[in-house]
Amino acid sequence: MGTPLYRESLDFPTAALPLLKNEQLRGNVRHATNVIQEKRSHVVGEMPDWQLLRDAGQSIRAHTLAYLDTYLEQFEQRCTAAGGHVHWARDAAEANRIVAQLAQNATNRVIKIKSMTTEELGLNRALEAAGIQPVETDLAELIVQLGHDWPSHIIAPALHINRHQVRELFARTMNLPELGDRPEDLTEAARQYLRQRFLNTPVAISGANFLIAETGGVCIVESEGNGRMCLTLPHTLISIAGIDKVLPRFRDLEVMLQLLPRSATGERMNPYNSMWTGVHPGDGPQEFHVVLLDNRRTEVLRDAEARETLQCIRCGACLNTCPVYRQTGGHAYNSVYSGPIGAILTPQLASMKSGQSLPYASSLCGACYEVCPVKINIPEVLIHLRGRIVAEKARSIHALNPEAIAMRAMQWIFLSSTRLKTAQKLGRIAQRPFIRASGWIEWLPGILGGWTRKRDLRPLPPQSFREWFEKRAAGSGGGPHE
Amino acid sequence: MAVVRVLERLGHTVEFPPAQTCCGQMHYNTGYQAEALPLVRRFVEVFRDSEVVCVPSSSCVAMIREHYAKIAAESGDAALAAEVAALLPRVYEFTELLVHRLGVEDVGAVFPHRVTYHASCHSLRSLHLGDLPMRLLSRVRGIEMVPLERIDQCCGFGGTFAIKNADVSGAMLEEKLEYLKKTQAEICTACDNSCLMHLQGALHRQGAAMRTRHIAEILAGDDAPSPKESRGSR
Numbered sequence: 235m236g237t238p239l240y241r242e243s244l245d246f247p248t249a250a251l252p253l254l255k256n257e258q259l260r261g262n263v264r265h266a267t268n269v270i271q272e273k274r275s276h277v278v279g280e281m282p283d284w285q286l287l288r289d290a291g292q293s294i295r296a297h298t299l300a301y302l303d304t305y306l307e308q309f310e311q312r313c314t315a316a317g318g319h320v321h322w323a324r325d326a327a328e329a330n331r332i333v334a335q336l337a338q339n340a341t342n343r344v345i346k347i348k349s350m351t352t353e354e355l356g357l358n359r360a361l362e363a364a365g366i367q368p369v370e371t372d373l374a375e376l377i378v379q380l381g382h383d384w385p386s387h388i389i390a391p392a393l394h395i396n397r398h399q400v401r402e403l404f405a406r407t408m409n410l411p412e413l414g415d416r417p418e419d420l421t422e423a424a425r426q427y428l429r430q431r432f433l434n435t436p437v438a439i440s441g442a443n444f445l446i447a448e449t450g451g452v453c454i455v456e457s458e459g460n461g462r463m464c465l466t467l468p469h470t471l472i473s474i475a476g477i478d479k480v481l482p483r484f485r486d487l488e489v490m491l492q493l494l495p496r497s498a499t500g501e502r503m504n505p506y507n508s509m510w511t512g513v514h515p516g517d518g519p520q521e522f523h524v525v526l527l528d529n530r531r532t533e534v535l536r537d538a539e540a541r542e543t544l545q546c547i548r549c550g551a552c553l554n555t556c557p558v559y560r561q562t563g564g565h566a567y568n569s570v571y572s573g574p575i576g577a578i579l580t581p582q583l584a585s586m587k588s589g590q591s592l593p594y595a596s597s598l599c600g601a602c603y604e605v606c607p608v609k610i611n612i613p614e615v616l617i618h619l620r621g622r623i624v625a626e627k628a629r630s631i632h633a634l635n636p637e638a639i640a641m642r643a644m645q646w647i648f649l650s651s652t653r654l655k656t657a658q659k660l661g662r663i664a665q666r667p668f669i670r671a672s673g674w675i676e677w678l679p680g681i682l683g684g685w686t687r688k689r690d691l692r693p694l695p696p697q698s699f700r701e702w703f704e705k706r707a708a709g710s711g712g713g714p715h716e
Numbered sequence: 717m718a719v720v721r722v723l724e725r726l727g728h729t730v731e732f733p734p735a736q737t738c739c740g741q742m743h744y745n746t747g748y749q750a751e752a753l754p755l756v757r758r759f760v761e762v763f764r765d766s767e768v769v770c771v772p773s774s775s776c777v778a779m780i781r782e783h784y785a786k787i788a789a790e791s792g793d794a795a796l797a798a799e800v801a802a803l804l805p806r807v808y809e810f811t812e813l814l815v816h817r818l819g820v821e822d823v824g825a826v827f828p829h830r831v832t833y834h835a836s837c838h839s840l841r842s843l844h845l846g847d848l849p850m851r852l853l854s855r856v857r858g859i860e861m862v863p864l865e866r867i868d869q870c871c872g873f874g875g876t877f878a879i880k881n882a883d884v885s886g887a888m889l890e891e892k893l894e895y896l897k898k899t900q901a902e903i904c905t906a907c908d909n910s911c912l913m914h915l916q917g918a919l920h921r922q923g924a925a926m927r928t929r930h931i932a933e934i935l936a937g938d939d940a941p942s943p944k945e946s947r948g949s950r
Contacts, residue, residue, distance in 0.1 A: 247881050254887050557870040561887040595881060597874025597888070598745060600841035614782075620747030641743055645751045648737040649758060674920055684882025688889060689917030699717060703732045 245591035250566040259394050263386075263563040266393045267554040273500025274551060274605070281496070290489045292609040295545035298482055299535065305447040305480045306526065312450025316512025318522045329527050330360035333439065333472055336523055337366050340470055341437045347454065347461040348372035349441025350388050350548060351474050351527060353570040354583070357439070368439070369431050371460040373424050380407045386564030388571060389498050389550035394563045428460065438464035438519070442475035443547070444490060445524070448483045451511035452524065455494065455504035462506050471519035476527050478544040490547060493607035497549035534582045539618045543578050545608045552602035552612060558595055567592060574602035578615045586622060593619040636681075651700075658698050665693050718936035719772045719810060722823055725936075726814075730770075736762045739771075741779035746876045749787070756787050760799045768817060769803070772810040772932055774907045775875075778842035780807050809839070810932055811848045811907060821851050825937035828858030832901040833931075834892075834915070835867050836908040849907055849931055856934060864904075865895040873914040889918050896926060904928050 253259060278284050298305055310320040323329035337344050344361065346352065346368050358368045358379070370379040374392040378385055381403050385391030392400070401415035404423050413423055440461065444453040452473050454461055465471060481490065487509075495501045513522050535541050553559045553573030564572030569580040569589060577596055581589035593616045602612040627635055647653045668675045675691040677683070685691060720730045740755030759780070763769045771777045781804060788797040814820050833853060839845045853861055872878065872888025892915065896904055904919075904926055906912050912928040919926050 247883065250881070250884050254883055260887075557872065557888050557891075558881075558884055561884055561891070566884075593747075594877065595884070597837070597870050597872060597877045597885070599837035599870035599874065601837070601868070601870065604841055617745055617747070617749075620745070621749045622747075624747035624749075637746075638748075641746065641748045641751055645743060645748075645755065648740075648755055651735045651737055654737050672920075676921070681879060684879050684885075685917070687882060688886035688921065689914065690920040691917055692913065692920075700732070700734065702717060703720070704734065707732075 243588070244568060246566055246568075246595040247591065249568055250562045250595075253562045253566050258396075259563055260561065262394055262396045264560055265396075266390065267560050270390075270500055270550075270554045274497060274554070275500075277496045277500050277502055281492075287489060287492055288607055288609050291493045291547075291607050292545065294481065294486050294489060295547070295608045296542065298480060299478070299541060299544055301482075302477065302480070302535065305482055306477055308447040309445050309450055309480055310526075312448065313512060313524055314450070316450050317514075318450065318512045318524055321523060321525045323525050323527045323529070325529050326355045326527075329355050329474060329525050329529070330357055332525055333357060333474065334361055334364040334366065336470070336472055337361065337437050337439075338364060341366070341435065343367045343369065343431070343435050344437045344439050345369050345371050345431055345435045345464050345468065346375070347438070347440040347456070347464045348375045348391070349439075349474065350385070350570055351441045351476055352439065353385055353391075354529065355474070355527070357474070369428070369435070371428050371432070371464060372456070373421065373458060373460075376424060376428070377403060380404070384565060385570055386572060387550060387553055388548050388573075388575070389553075394565065432460075432463045432467055436468050437470045437472065438468040440464060440471065440473045442473050442479050442524075443494070444487065445475055445480040446484050446487070446509075446511075447480055449511050451484070451509055453487060453507070453509045455491070455508070456506045457499060457501075457504060459506050462508055465508050465510065466518050468519055470521040470523075472523045472525065474525045474527060476529070477531050478546075494547055494549055497551040497605065497607040530583050530585060533585060534579075537582075540578070540582060540615050542610050543575075543582060543615055545610050546575050546579065547608060548575075549607055551605040551607065555601045555605050556596075557599060557601065558597065567595070574612045574616075575610070578612060578619060581619060581623075586619070586626060590623050593623065655698075655700065658694060658700075662694050662696070669693050718930065718932035719770065721936040722814075722825075722932055723770070726818065726820060726823065728818075731766070733762045733766070739776045739779050741776060742875055744779060744783055744787070752783075753787055753791055756784055756800070757796060759784075760796065760803055763803060763807075764799060766806065768813065769807045770810055770813050771807060772907070772930065773909060774809050774836055774839035774843050774845065775910060777807060777809040777812075778838040780804070782842060809843055809845065809907065811845060811852055812843070814852060814935075815848050822855040823852065823935045823937075825855075825935045826857040827934045827937060829903050830860045830862055830901045831903045831905055831929075831934065832862045832864045832896065832899040833867070834864060834871065834896075834904055834906040834911060836906050836911045837868075837870050839907045840868055845907065849905075852935060853905070853931070856937075859934070862899040862901045864899055869895075871911045871914055873911050875910070878914065886918075889914060893918055893922065893924075897924065901926060903934070905931050905934055907931050 313320050321332045323332055342365060344366055361368045370376045374390055377392040377400055387393040398415050400420050401413055405411055405413045408423055408427055410423055413419055440454060442452050443455050495504045513520055534544055552575050556574050559573040567576045569576050571579045577592040581592050596616050598613045600613050647657045670676050675693055678686045723730050738755055739759055740752035744752040784800045788800040808817055833849060871892045872885040878885040904915060909930050916928040
């Protein structure tokens with residue numbers, strides 16, 4: 235099973251294989267990402283100052299990370315002064331223990347707001363082990379929970395499922411054989427299922443979109459209103475946030491609450507924007523806890539070339555635009571954080587010990603960087619992490635890494651134009667047995683066979699450009715050789 | 717060869733320093749950054765005396781522009797860093813050279829065919845070529861340009877990505893081919909031979925009539941496409 239963050243040892247290309255054959259899933263993913271992309275590009279296009287907003291978002295996030303210790307302590311102090319309790323968790327086990335203990339004091343059931351951070355922790359399993367039943371109240375998270383599934387998108391965890399599949403799941407798990415499959419049928423079923431649980435459960439667990447250092451407040455944005463119910467009805471509220479989620483000032487939300495909804499769901503504003511500070515007698519939860527989670531984020535912070543990863547505000551725009559994600563969906567990444575941001579975040583949160591295939595799960599096309607609301611240069615971080623992986627392998631595997639040998643051989647050839655010329659000549663001889671009657675190469679052995687599964691290859695021409703140019707310069711070449 | 721033909725037709729002298737090999741992009745992007753450094757040194761040595769360096773491949777230019785300064789700085793070699801800084805402003809992608817440096821949009825080409833343009837990732841998002849290629853193509857006599865759906869979406873090549881993630885790359889390629897086929901163009905062109913090699917490989921496998929041509933081959937006024945040509949211009 236691996237850690238909750240990173241599921242199993244299948245690498246990305248292997249995990250992608252069954253998904254690429256799943257036409258239903260790929261259709262669902264393509265449709266959903268097309269719809270969100272279109273909405274996003276519409277509401278981003280209407281903003282004349284979008285690029286300035288991105289610059290502002292980037293500055294705020296980079297500044298916060300540079301002074302993270304200061305802002306976290308300020309948050310702790312202000313939140314405590316307002317009546318909240320702040321807990322510090324070094325890793326997933328510690329965070330889960332804190333939350334389970336707090337919940338156990340009051341209940342055997344908790345309601346939850348969608349939170350990828352709690353997915354990262356594997357909190358639901360930890361709660362179940364402690365005898366507490368977690369109930370997901372976000373529609374998509376409920377679908378994932380009831381289906382014993384795995385989130386495939388950080389904003390829309392059930393993006394890989396269509397409404398007919400949801401209808402089957404609800405009919406089976408909620409015992410509703412007559413259920414229709416219109417969106418309103420499904421939301422009504424979820425509403426009936428959740429309403430009693432909202433009213434009867436004394437403890438709610440949430441993540442956080444932003445922590446405000448200046449006020450000690452917390453901010454959550456959502457679309458369904460289930461979050462608002464969780465934040466207002468129960469007696470006790472426990473919010474879990476990565477230490478990267480802090481913002482210095484309340485007014486920084488002015489920038490973030492423009493960038494986030496437009497990038498995430500293609501909305502000008504989220505339908506529900508909840509902000510609260512500490513505890514207010516007679517109004518809302520009377521006991522409020524914040525768990526600040528490290529879980530190797532400080533390690534990410536230590537790497538100057540990769541720390542911008544933590545600027546992420548989890549909008550998911552990079553997933554929707556990523557041509558790789560659009561083919562496979564999120565499950566190929568084997569992590570709660572999928573897509574381009576998952577490809578850089580997951581291996582770092584795993585100390586680069588697992589998820590090593592993820593930084594290679596990108597064609598470096600740059601579409602992610604273009605849409606990122608806080609301008610994380612994901613392609614550059616991907617290349618940097620690839621470098622770390624290569625260096626790590628060079629230390630541990632020594633000589634017998636075929637890729638490293640091939641790379642060194644190519645370098646040796648490229649360091650001499652004579653050797654390159656010779657290599658081209660040898661290549662022309664070596665390719666002969668593979669050239670078919672069509673004049674093309676249609677099959678190649680070994681690792682190069684990946685290419686010829688879907689594509690032919692044009693053989694090296696009888697005369698290279700280099701040879702043509704040299705001959706021409708010597709006066710014997712004439713026109714281009716066809 | 718097409719690049720040479722276009723530039724010579726415009727009255728320029730083209731040199732090909734025979735010592736040149738590779739910019740080092742494959743090594744750098746695959747994580748072999750240390751191995752890329754000697755290739756950077758070599759590039760700088762070979763081209764240090766050139767007035768202008770024309771590179772008919774956006775991804776090579778992106779490598780040079782986005783990474784050479786960083787590689788040189790990290791090597792701790794101040795002389796190399798200074799040479800890179802001096803060379804960078806003289807490195808042009810082919811269409812940049814024509815429009816920005818030479819001020820030409822009409823290169824006097826004839827190409828009576830139905831053509832669609834694929835905006836390669838590096839031309840679009842690294843070099844920000846914008847409408848440069850289209851400005852050049854639209855001045856070609858007889859050409860009929862057809863718009864391509866999702867023009868900015870990656871074809872799936874991505875260098876070693878096409879080998880390491882061959883199946884996902886193949887799926888991306890198939891989606892691209894869907895859009896290409898909808899254009900019913902005879903020719904697909906781009907500023908990168910690597911994308912075109914990838915696309916042509918799949919078009920040939922599927923028995924499609926469409927051919928790929930580097931933009932220089934169209935601007936060279938090189939008529940009559942045949943599957944045996946279009947070998948690109950390095």
